[in-house]
Amino acid sequence: MALEHADVQRAAHLARLGLNDEDAARYVDDLGRILEMVDMLQALDTEGIAPLAHPLDVTQRLRADEVTESDQRERFQRCAPAVEDGLYLVPRVVE
Amino acid sequence: MHDKTLAELARSLDAGEFSSRELTQHLLGRIDRLDGELNCFITVTFDQALAAADAADKSRAAGKAGPLTGLPLALKDIFCTRDVRTTAGSRMLDNFISPYDATVVEKLATAGTVSLGKTNMDEFAMGSSNENSHYGPVKNPWDLAAVPGGSSGGSAAAVAAGLVPAAIGTDTGGSIRQPAAFCGITGLKPTYGRVSRYGMIAYASSLDQAGPMARTAEDCALLLSAMAGHDLHDSTCVARGVPDYTEELDTPLAGLKIGLPREYFGDGLAPEVEAAMRDAVKAFESLGASVREVSLPHTHYAIPAYYVIAPAEASSNLSRYDGVRFGHRCDSPSDLIDLYKRSRAEGFGDEVKRRILIGTHTLSEGFFDAYYKKAQQVRRLIRQDFLDAFEEVDVLMGPASPTPAFDLGAKKDPVSMYLQDIYTIAINLAGIPGMSVPAGFVGNRPVGLQILGNHFAEARLLNVAHQFQQATDWHRHRPAFAEENA
Amino acid sequence: MQWETVIGLEVHVQLATRSKIFSGASTAFGAEPNTQACAVDLGLPGVLPVLNEAAVAMAVKFGLAIHAEIPEVSVFDRKNYFYPDLPKGYQTSQMYQPIVGAGVVEITLEDGTTKPIRVHHAHLEEDAGKSLHEDFHGMTGVDLNRAGTPLLEIVSEPDMRSAKEAAAYLKAIHSIVTYLGISDGNMAEGSMRCDVNVSVRPKDQEAFGTRAEIKNVNSFRFVERAIAFEVERQIELLEDGGKVIQETRLFDPDRDETRSMRTKEEANDYRYFPCPDLLPVVLDQAYIDHLRDNLPELPAEKRARFESELGLSAYDASVLSATREMADYFEEVKDVCGDAKQAANWVQGELAGALNREGLAIADSPVSAHQLGELIARVIDDTINGKAAKQVFQALWNGQGAKADDVIEAQGLKQVTDTGAIEAMIDQVIADSPAQVAQYRDAEPEKRGKMIGYFVGQVMKASRGTANPQQVNQLLKQKLDALC
Known part of the structure; x- marks a missing residue:
């Protein structure tokens, strides 16, 4: 499956990665070669094979419904780039 | 002091030959003198280390010392450490002081170990040479022109250089085993789910696993006994008892059935590495093991499958780095999209961006089935290869890497770098445990023997590696760099 | 032309757990911003989710209440998109294998008739935080207290044919979840929110028309009004030769209208894939039976x-x-x-x-x-x-x-039933009302019935309301008639 410039731009937008044209051109090239290597998978017949999401066949353990966490806002917001009145600030979001 | 194994250091501390504070000070001094050249550490925690050493000396004096009390180690900078900078080798987290401890960090602290600091790594554990670190490459102490391997390159080089007797790494596609091989130390990637991932910064969640890196299998056993076990904070960490991994170290290997995967000895394997492997196998035979060839028929699909699954998970795992709650934020964003795009463009390095883009692309509409679903089907086939092999043999052996450490800057093309991991990556897809132990040299660069076992067979792997280390002395070699600068 | 309205609802119900779906932070409403957002809710580097048992139990109870199939295995997926109120850059949800399969909700219409509305499935997911647009120097403030609150999203089939049916369905869901005690159902606090899919089609046409999705309609009344407006808008559009476009619209209760959300050209691509941090949830029959046996x-x-x-x-x-x-x-x-x-x-x-x-x-x-x-x-x-x-x-x-x-x-309100006491009061009233007695006597017998009211009132007044009214009536009639 060939990779187009538009595919890279689209992925970059979905991933919110700023790319200039020069970067984008380089990534089209790199990603194209990676996908070429990945395309080797298509040669393998996997009809009827169930996808494997986890290496072990174990199931989800459930947690008791208990409040175990207390307020650590001050501590957590020490590493935040912009806060005011306990809120994280971002450029205005237009609804 | 810096030459000793953890087990030896524990005996010296017990015997009162020196205190944990003296040992810690000695190693901090070495880091101070030598690490300018090697660049193993991103952050050295002098004050916390000395405080922990003092506390360890106190509990030893009070007769409360456990097997690891007062023993120094280093943590890959992927483990969150409370009140200490935790960067994952990325500019994105250059200013991130973690507000909490990873479970592994907590467990090791509870066991009385003394962390000297946070080691260098490929950014977000993406790399096989440690050249993808925002903090610069690490040099291999055996040959300063060579890479230490990656992504746990700082951890491996620090142990090899005698800056610290042991370090904790993580392994998503070989990131413990390959640098251990390149730096001539012993490293263990446990079974997926054996060690908690809580607080370990995620690269690819279904593949990531933390493990010990040290001079000997015995030391790895000591560390794994302290690190492993159930964690209520990690759903994927199995509720299964943790044995004392040192207990079975001395079990004789007579009757051990070793399988050599045909696919691990084919094209691309350096002849000198192959020769070292054959020698190692002979050593096992002389210990009473039997050897047969086996096949892992889907071996060559492991790298392609990995480069779908790992980037897909990574693209999602790394979305949280958005410049809002922590981490890098660009200057004066004009709007929300600009905040996201510039913060992430500035915060992430090249390889991370490549993998985010690949993962985003392969998960997107119209591609999901052809890439992601296909890769997961192949993943099942790859796991089945191993499960079938372990019906016939106890352990598998082969090279950890097709070549010894390559030169810094030698691999510019990402795909050729990826292909380096041909022997390690399938192990993560299958979730089985694997070790690398020193098994010779090509010139002055070490070669690692990889030993693989079935799920939760860590005790067996450690036993096999330990017996090999009783019979060989590759693990006792020290790089000239460490000696000259003693 | 005769038009038929087709409506489907996606109802988001906040489950009444104490702690969040994947963390031990409190779900209590109304705390100071970000004081109930723990490391997991904030998506700090390295944190991992662990599923809350109560959220699972509540979802299963709902499924049992609507006679839905409860699959043995359900799986959590990640829905990837960037938004400031979504800390991890993905919402953990269930795309392919939801916890509750197909079921039925019976609605009661105003005339007392009932109608079954099919539920396609219901799945568990985490709520997002809230963006506050008050003035922070032109910035938006983000409060993540709500992030990670468990939601059950209940997705109906397009079985409703009027705004009234949609409102009745929403009321039925509200009533089921509050009966089960799995939600407080408080719509004002956002415990129940609803997206409405509306389309119209010519009465005799089988194929559905193009639908519009109205987001976040948060009261029973608004659901009716939003649908009423939207149906009218679509019919007008179609009758004028226009076309309905598939889009997301917002209901503005102040202006009583829906309007298009300014969406960008790009379609969303959420890149769903199974969450690697969570394992498949497997429910054994004994667990489900236990919940069924204890349903209210x-x-x-x-x-x-x-x-x-x-x-x-x-x-x-x-x-x-x-x-x-x-x-x-x-x-x-x-x-x-x-x-x-x-x-x-x-x-x-x-x-x-x-x-x-x-x-x-x-x-x-x-x-x-x-x-x-x-x-x-x-x-x-x-x-x-x-x-x-x-x-x-x-x-x-x-x-x-x-x-x-x-x-x-x-207050001495005990009823006086003692005939003697009542008779004494009646006698006194008759004695005190000669004019009225005279009128009574002179009246046509059929008109006397009405006139007795005056005397009853007087007797009740005299008893301060405690006399037994039937007895008073009966005795008065006897005594007055005796005077005639």
Whole structure:
């Protein structure tokens, strides 16, 4: 499956990665070669094979419904780039 | 002091030959003198280390010392450490002081170990040479022109250089085993789910696993006994008892059935590495093991499958780095999209961006089935290869890497770098445990023997590696760099 | 042309767990911003989710209540997109293998008829935080307290054909989740939110028309109004030769209209894939059976029982079973007084009126069900008459006494049934009203019935309302007629 410039731009937008044209051109090239290597998978017949999401066949353990966490806002917001009145600030979001 | 194994250091501390504070000070001094050249550490925690050493000396004096009390180690900078900078080798987290401890960090602290600091790594554990670190490459102490391997390159080089007797790494596609091989130390990637991932910064969640890196299998056993076990904070960490991994170290290997995967000895394997492997196998035979060839028929699909699954998970795992709650934020964003795009463009390095883009692309509409679903089907086939092999043999052996450490800057093309991991990556897809132990040299660069076992067979792997280390002395070699600068 | 409306609803119900779906942070409403957002909710580097058992149990209970299939295995997926109120850059949800399969919700329309609405599935997911657009120097503030609150998203089939049916469906869901105790159902606090898919088609056409999705319609009333507006808009558009475009719209209750959300050209691509941090949830039959065995009586069952066992009318049964609080209150009143019909009359009459006047919910009634039951019992055993009962109710409402009996005693409201005493009062009234007695005597016999009211009033007044009105009537008639 060939990779187009538009595919890279689209992925970059979905991933919110700023790319200039020069970067984008380089990534089209790199990603194209990676996908070429990945395309080797298509040669393998996997009809009827169930996808494997986890290496072990174990199931989800459930947690008791208990409040175990207390307020650590001050501590957590020490590493935040912009806060005011306990809120994280971002450029205005237009609804 | 810096030459000793953890087990030896524990005996010296017990015997009162020196205190944990003296040992810690000695190693901090070495880091101070030598690490300018090697660049193993991103952050050295002098004050916390000395405080922990003092506390360890106190509990030893009070007769409360456990097997690891007062023993120094280093943590890959992927483990969150409370009140200490935790960067994952990325500019994105250059200013991130973690507000909490990873479970592994907590467990090791509870066991009385003394962390000297946070080691260098490929950014977000993406790399096989440690050249993808925002903090610069690490040099291999055996040959300063060579890479230490990656992504746990700082951890491996620090142990090899005698800056610290042991370090904790993580392994998503070989990131413990390959640098251990390149730096001539012993490293263990446990079974997926054996060690908690809580607080370990995620690269690819279904593949990531933390493990010990040290001079000997015995030391790895000591560390794994302290690190492993159930964690209520990690759903994927199995509720299964943790044995004392040192207990079975001395079990004789007579009757051990070793399988050599045909696919691990084919094209691309350096002849000198192959020769070292054959020698190692002979050593096992002389210990009473039997050897047969086996096949892992889907071996060559492991790298392609990995480069779908790992980037897909990574693209999602790394979305949280958005410049809002922590981490890098660009200057004066004009709007929300600009905040996201510039913060992430500035915060992430090249390889991370490549993998985010690949993962985003392969998960997107119209591609999901052809890439992601296909890769997961192949993943099942790859796991089945191993499960079938372990019906016939106890352990598998082969090279950890097709070549010894390559030169810094030698691999510019990402795909050729990826292909380096041909022997390690399938192990993560299958979730089985694997070790690398020193098994010779090509010139002055070490070669690692990889030993693989079935799920939760860590005790067996450690036993096999330990017996090999009783019979060989590759693990006792020290790089000239460490000696000259003693 | 005749048009038919087709409606499907996606209802998001916040589950009433103590802690969040994947973390141990509190879900309590109204805390200071970000004080209930723990490391996991914030998506700090390295944190991992662990699933809350109560959220699973609540989802399964809902499934059992709507007779849905509960699959053995369900899986969590990640829905990837960037938004400031979504800390991890993905929402953990269930795309492919939801916890609740297909089921049915029965709705009751105003004329008392019922209609089954099919539920496609219901899945668990985490709620997002909130963006606050007040003035932060032109910035938006983000509060992540709500992030990670468990949601059950209930997705209906497009089975509704009018705004009224949609509102009835929403009420039915509300009633089921509050009966089960799996949500407080508080729409004002956002505990229940709803997206509405609306389309229209020519009456005889089989294929669905293009639908618009109206996001976040947060009250029963708004659902009706939003649909009414949207249906009109679509019909007008189509009749003018236009086309409905598939889009997301917002309902503006102030202007009573829906309007297009300014979406960018790009379609969303959420890149769903199984969450690698969570394992498949496997529910064994014993667990499901245990939850089934402990389900409370549900609104439909209760309504049926109120009709068949208590002999209430369909209307009364439906009103009294509408909410669990109402039903519980009514049943306690009935148990204490021993008469279902009297209990139904009082709860829907005097009590409902008083609650309405003061804008109170039944749970906040100053008169408890037990107090009301005792009061009604005193009416039934003739201790007081109806008029006095209203006085006693008012006294209890105002807190003037803890029990009906105390009020009756204190205010001397006990009914006088002693014939001698009543006769004495009647005689006095007759003696004091010669003019009225004369009029009575002179009147045509058929008109006398009306005229007796004056005398009854006087006697009741003389007894301060305590005389038994039937006795007064009967005795007065005898005595007056004797004078004729």
